[in-house]
Amino acid sequence: MLQRDIWEELVAWKNRHHHPLVLRGLRQIGKTFIVKEFGRTFYDNVVYLDLRANNSVHAAFEGSFDIKQMVLAITSVDVSARFVPGKTLLILDEIQDCPNALSSLKYWDLDGSFDVICTGSFLGVKGFRAPYERGVPVGYEEQLTMHPLTFSEFLVNTGMDGGVLDYVARCLKERTMVEKTVHESMRTLYLQYLVVGGMPEAVVRFFETHDLNAVREIQRGILQSIKDDFGRYKDKDGNDRINDVLKLRAEACLASLPAQLSKEYKKFQYSLVDVKGHSPEKADGLQYLEDVGLVVRSYNTREIASPLEGVKIPTEFKVFFADTGLLVSQMGNDVAMKVLMGDLGAYKGAIAENMVASAFANEGRSLYYFHAPSGSPELDFIFERDGEAVIVECKSTNNRATSMKFVLATPQRYGRHPAVKFADANVGGGDGFDTNPLYALGFMRKKKESYPLEMVDVAKLRVPE
Numbered sequence: 001m002l003q004r005d006i007w008e009e010l011v012a013w014k015n016r017h018h019h020p021l022v023l024r025g026l027r028q029i030g031k032t033f034i035v036k037e038f039g040r041t042f043y044d045n046v047v048y049l050d051l052r053a054n055n056s057v058h059a060a061f062e063g064s065f066d067i068k069q070m071v072l073a074i075t076s077v078d079v080s081a082r083f084v085p086g087k088t089l090l091i092l093d094e095i096q097d098c099p100n101a102l103s104s105l106k107y108w109d110l111d112g113s114f115d116v117i118c119t120g121s122f123l124g125v126k127g128f129r130a131p132y133e134r135g136v137p138v139g140y141e142e143q144l145t146m147h148p149l150t151f152s153e154f155l156v157n158t159g160m161d162g163g164v165l166d167y168v169a170r171c172l173k174e175r176t177m178v179e180k181t182v183h184e185s186m187r188t189l190y191l192q193y194l195v196v197g198g199m200p201e202a203v204v205r206f207f208e209t210h211d212l213n214a215v216r217e218i219q220r221g222i223l224q225s226i227k228d229d230f231g232r233y234k235d236k237d238g239n240d241r242i243n244d245v246l247k248l249r250a251e252a253c254l255a256s257l258p259a260q261l262s263k264e265y266k267k268f269q270y271s272l273v274d275v276k277g278h279s280p281e282k283a284d285g286l287q288y289l290e291d292v293g294l295v296v297r298s299y300n301t302r303e304i305a306s307p308l309e310g311v312k313i314p315t316e317f318k319v320f321f322a323d324t325g326l327l328v329s330q331m332g333n334d335v336a337m338k339v340l341m342g343d344l345g346a347y348k349g350a351i352a353e354n355m356v357a358s359a360f361a362n363e364g365r366s367l368y369y370f371h372a373p374s375g376s377p378e379l380d381f382i383f384e385r386d387g388e389a390v391i392v393e394c395k396s397t398n399n400r401a402t403s404m405k406f407v408l409a410t411p412q413r414y415g416r417h418p419a420v421k422f423a424d425a426n427v428g429g430g431d432g433f434d435t436n437p438l439y440a441l442g443f444m445r446k447k448k449e450s451y452p453l454e455m456v457d458v459a460k461l462r463v464p465e
Helices: 006-015 031-042 055-061 067-077 099-103 105-111 151-157 162-174 180-196 200-209 212-228 244-261 279-291 324-329 333-340 346-362 402-409 438-443
Strands: 021-024 045-050 088-093 115-120 142-145 232-234 240-242 295-301 312-321 367-371 378-385 388-394 419-423 434-437
Touching: 006 031, 006 142, 031 045, 031 088, 031 115, 055 067, 055 099, 067 105, 099 105, 105 115, 151 162, 151 180, 151 200, 151 438, 162 180, 162 438, 180 200, 180 212, 180 324, 180 333, 180 434, 180 438, 200 212, 212 244, 212 324, 212 333, 244 279, 244 312, 244 324, 244 346, 279 295, 295 346, 312 324, 312 346, 312 367, 324 333, 324 346, 346 367, 346 378, 346 388, 346 438, 378 402, 388 402, 402 419, 419 438, 434 438
Parallel strands: 021 115, 021 142, 045 088, 088 115, 295 367, 388 419, 419 434
Antiparallel strands: 232 240, 295 312, 367 378, 378 388
């Protein structure tokens, strides 16, 4: 079993007062496997219902939302199910296929006798957005998103000594160079991670065989499995249907991504999407890819200023794969071999940019960049930290970060900002910016901020005489 960071989040959920949990994420990301293992580890009884494969169990959620009645209905379908208060986990897999099951979460929560975890690959996807006739359990559920394996998770599953990871993390924090042997090993592992990616089945196959062709076969199978579901939706009677037009648009948008990312300026252009229709119609296909979790968008901004959401340009964006391994699998065997040899300049730096985008997205960060109307300067990414806009450049080699240096040298025009460069180099510095090795992306942790406020003593408030 792969060790996943989300395991600790599941444990934390169980150990505090909690609502039913909805676990979102791309198909084949490992949601079902992890919650089943979690159930077997911490509960005496696990009741698993696949709401996509087993339509007969939908009837359990069609009548009264009385817990006893639902338990009776579920056990009549699954005679092996055992519901013991305080000792049972109910897993509702692919819950988007049964809207009434989602509506029932409020009542499982109010009753509190059983823990409930739901998984969903299509929650919010077009065709599964119809209003729930019996209500949405707002305030009675918690949500968590599962992503592909991060580089740090990849390293943990290699069996690497935890002391080595702590040493590298300390070097990055204290801004000291990583010892050469450790640095080269980390660099090699990171290049392998870029090719293998973070889809669990591909990672397991890599650890078992170290065979790149076997990994690529898995990756292509994963993509095909995801594409087989493109355009799927539920009709008014709850039956599976395929929106063929949406399916074609989504497939065409996906097929265009290698070409989109091979341009000098990687702005997504609907004109490169080979399917009939105008841009707004093709946009449905791209939105679908984003909704299922296969891609992420990074938006251009009018200026380098916080809050970034307030200065983004909604119509100008780049599109990246959520998993860099899936991108590399679409680019041919020669590209994968170049990456393993340390050449990340293939496709004009597309892989280098994609690895930053996927790492940021895995940490839950929104993605932004800056591309001046004149074309220069262009900053690969911008993110917010402590109310400041931090500028990021990513170099496939240790090339000069020309745009970053220009922005830092002209604060009267662009303001003053912290800056970071990720490059094929060791820990270092620069004129106004830090340089990090590429693998430092795997050691990022989004800062969880707290804002304690001084409470007003309302007992002392009196109406003026």
